[in-house]
Amino acid sequence: MENYTYSPDESEDSDTNEVMEMVDPSCDPNKPVKVSFEEITSAAYRIKSGIVNTACSKSHMSDLTGMDIYLKKDFLQHTGSFKERGARYAMLMLTEEQRQKGVVAASLGNHALAVCYHGYQLGIPVTVVMPIIAPIMKIQKCRDYNAKVIMEGKDMGEAKKIAIQYSKKNDLTYINGYDNPQIIAGQGTIALEILEQVQDVDAIVVPTGGGGLLAGVAVAIKTLNPNIKIIGVESERCASYNAAMESSKPIFTSIGGTLADGLAVPMIGYNAWETSKNIIDKMVVVKEEWIAVAILRFVELEKCVVEGAGACGLAAILAGQLDEFKGKRVVLILSGGNIDTTILGRCLERGLAADGRLVKCKVTVSDRPGGISELCKLIGSIGVSIKDVIHERAWVTSDVFSVEVKVVCETRDYNHSVELRDLLYSRYKKVRFDNNQFQSQVSSTSDYD
Ligand SMILES: Cc1ncc(COP(=O)(O)O)c(C=O)c1O
Numbered sequence: 001m002e003n004y005t006y007s008p009d010e011s012e013d014s015d016t017n018e019v020m021e022m023v024d025p026s027c028d029p030n031k032p033v034k035v036s037f038e039e040i041t042s043a044a045y046r047i048k049s050g051i052v053n054t055a056c057s058k059s060h061m062s063d064l065t066g067m068d069i070y071l072k073k074d075f076l077q078h079t080g081s082f083k084e085r086g087a088r089y090a091m092l093m094l095t096e097e098q099r100q101k102g103v104v105a106a107s108l109g110n111h112a113l114a115v116c117y118h119g120y121q122l123g124i125p126v127t128v129v130m131p132i133i134a135p136i137m138k139i140q141k142c143r144d145y146n147a148k149v150i151m152e153g154k155d156m157g158e159a160k161k162i163a164i165q166y167s168k169k170n171d172l173t174y175i176n177g178y179d180n181p182q183i184i185a186g187q188g189t190i191a192l193e194i195l196e197q198v199q200d201v202d203a204i205v206v207p208t209g210g211g212g213l214l215a216g217v218a219v220a221i222k223t224l225n226p227n228i229k230i231i232g233v234e235s236e237r238c239a240s241y242n243a244a245m246e247s248s249k250p251i252f253t254s255i256g257g258t259l260a261d262g263l264a265v266p267m268i269g270y271n272a273w274e275t276s277k278n279i280i281d282k283m284v285v286v287k288e289e290w291i292a293v294a295i296l297r298f299v300e301l302e303k304c305v306v307e308g309a310g311a312c313g314l315a316a317i318l319a320g321q322l323d324e325f326k327g328k329r330v331v332l333i334l335s336g337g338n339i340d341t342t343i344l345g346r347c348l349e350r351g352l353a354a355d356g357r358l359v360k361c362k363v364t365v366s367d368r369p370g371g372i373s374e375l376c377k378l379i380g381s382i383g384v385s386i387k388d389v390i391h392e393r394a395w396v397t398s399d400v401f402s403v404e405v406k407v408v409c410e411t412r413d414y415n416h417s418v419e420l421r422d423l424l425y426s427r428y429k430k431v432r433f434d435n436n437q438f439q440s441q442v443s444s445t446s447d448y449d
Contacts, residue, residue, distance in 0.1 A: 024164055027179040029250075032274035035181050037223040040188035040216060043089040047186060050088050050121065052077050056197035056331065060301050065317050068329040070198050071302065074190060075310055075337030079113040079141065081262070082213060082335045083177065086186030087114035090175050091122055093182050099124050103173045106130075106163035108156055109138030110262050110336050111177030116145035127172065129163040131155050135261060137340045155255065157266045178210025179269025188216025194331050195224060202328035203229040203281075205313035207335045208241050209263035211272030214280060217333070222279045229281040231322065233312040235260040239285045240268045249273070259291045259347060262309030262336055284322065289354040290315035295344070296351030298334075307339040308347070356414030358387070359437050360406065361421070364430035367393065367403040375405060378427060384420050385410045404430075 054076045059069035074082040091103065102125030105115040112128040119126035127148040130139055133155065142149050150166070153159035160176075167174035177183060190213070194204065204221060206214045211232075218230045234241055237258035244250045244267075252267045294311035297318070298304045313332035316322050322330070339347070352358035365371040372391060379386055388408040411417045417437070424431045 024160075024174060024176055024179070026174075026181065027176055027270050029270045032270040033181045035184045035188070035215060035219055035271065035275045037219055039181070039185040040192065040220050043085070043182070043185040044189040044192050046092050047085060047088045047189060050118065051085055051189075053193055056194055059332075061297065061314070064297075064301075066326040067317065067322075068327075069317075070194075070201075070329070070331045071304070072190065072194055072197075072331055072333045073304070075304070075306055075334050077114075079110070079117045080307075080336055080338040081110035081114065081310075082187060082190055082333070083110040083114035084118060085189050086177070086180070086183030086212065086216075087111065087175070088118045088122075089186035089189075090180055090182040091115070091118050091124055094124070094173060098173045101170075101172055102126060103175050104129070104163050104167040104170075105175050105177060106153075106156065106159040107177050108134050108159075108261055108264060109142075109338060112142050112147075112149075113138055113145075113338070115175060115177075116142045116147040119147065120145040127163075127166065127170075129153065129159045129166065131159040133257075133261070133264075135338065135340045135343065138338055141338075155266065156264060157252070176210075176269065178212030178265065179271045180212075181271055184212045184216045184269075184272060184275060186216070187213040188220040190333065191217040191220035192224075194333075195221070198329070198331055200329055201225075201228050201331055203231055203322075203325050204331045204333065205231045205233055205316065205322070206333050207260070207263060207309045207312045208232040208234045208268075208283070209238070209309065210265040211241055211244075211268035211276060213333070213335065214241070215269075215272040215275035218276045218279045229325075230279065231313075231316075232276075232280055232283045233316045234263055234283070234285055235291060235308070235312065236285050236287050238264045238266070240265055241283055242285050244268050244273055244277075245283060259288055259295070259308030259343070260312055262307060262338075263312070284316045286312055286315040286319055286321065289350065290319040292347045292350035293318055293354050294351075295339075295347045296355065299348065304334065305337050305339065305344065306334050307336045310335040310337065352410070353437070356417045356437065357411050358408065359411065359417045359420065359433070360408045361424065361434075362404055362406050362430075362432040363424055363428050364402050364404050365428065367401050371403065372405055375407070375428075378423065379407065379409060379420065382416075382419055382423060383412070384416065 056072040106129040131153040238255040243253035294314040298306045390406045392404040
């Protein structure tokens with residue numbers, strides 16, 4: 001790993017979008033490039049031997065959602081994401097001199113991994129700049145491919161500036177992970193595979209960060225079958241495509257911590273915007289809790305580990321934001337599977353909580369022998385399992401013979417949690433549930449058991 005100190009160019013002091021983007025030669029805001037269908041087919045031909053043609057299989061969740069869902073499993077690429085498509089194509093298109101000198105990329109992880117892996121395969125030296133918030137697992141994997149890793153910048157916006165400056169100083173080719181036209185073309189190849197794998201598709205749902213995947217998919221699909229709807233999805237914490245739609249141009253938007261870390265790009269690309277703006281049908285912004293539930297559903301029902309970004313499409317469906325496609329055939333792009341195991345654990349717990357299957361409450365019980373055990377027996381009598389019990393004596397204000405017990409319980413489904421709540425209310429005078437737990441319920445598990 002290398003330390004590199006970023007010093008802004010004079011020309012970058014301005015806050016305007018235009019000046020910042022001017023420094024990346026492949027993304028000129030004044031001359032945005034519209035990626036063509038021909039470039040996508042050319043990319044498909046060139047990358048074929050180095051990319052996995054991933055399965056696009058029917059989902060087990062079709063009954064649950066009321067849609068005929070197919071899952072394009074691009075998390076099964078070697079480095080765990082679709083980003084390999086664009087990365088390989090962009091690197092194959094380098095001149096011999098550029099190949100020798102090497103490339104630089106800025107990324108939260110998946111693009112970096114893809115560039116590192118294919119650089120390693122093709123014998124091209126790679127330097128990646130990763131913001132300090134990049135997931136540990138992704139950072140480690142980049143190092144495994146012998147790449148030079150620079151960890152700098154608080155977010156993608158900063159990492160990108162550092163990478164561009166580094167590329168200029170060292171005369172290396174900078175490969176923008178979502179806006180380089182070759183990257184967009186490479187990402188579009190996934191759409192060609194989908195059309196070969198699934199007949200009569202009505203809609204394709206595309207996780208959206210900088211907009212490269214969305215733009216590539218939209219061009220390929222609208223050229224071959226304009227009737228297929230293209231839906232973009234982004235997290236509420238980084239809704240940069242939505243911001244561009246509101247301003248009719250790419251614009252910086254503030255981004256917060258999100259489970260969909262792969263989508264955390266503060267401004268979508270100019271080329272991605274130019275290519276996609278008139279051909280996408282809908283953009284959906286999903287809430288974080290639905291992303292957690294979607295990750296949980298993928299693990300439980302599909303036996304797939306999908307990262308937050310890749311789970312956004314299902315999140316939008318579960319949240320009821322794509323109900324117009326009920327009865328229709330919908331393809332979800334599962335764009336990545338690189339998730340830290342600790343984050344996965346947290347997502348699963350959050351998913352269970354949002355689902356109404358992990359609930360907590362405080363019950364004041366008698367402090368006489370048997371008081372707490374009576375509560376535990378009562379909870380167990382309806383088949384609810386206790387995950388945690390904490391009891392509190394010192395701060396109970398009612399009487400000295402009482403104790404407040406905080407219990408975290410795992411239930412079968414939302415209705416089971418309601419049964420627990422009603423039972424405790426009927427037996428104890430002081431019971432406190434956080435009512436939010438009963439508002440964010442997703443759907444009864446009995447629907448998909
Ligand atoms: C897993 C995953 N899905 C989707 C995206 C979004 O792709 P794009 O930035 O081209 O919109 C990314 C971007 O890094 C990603 O890593």
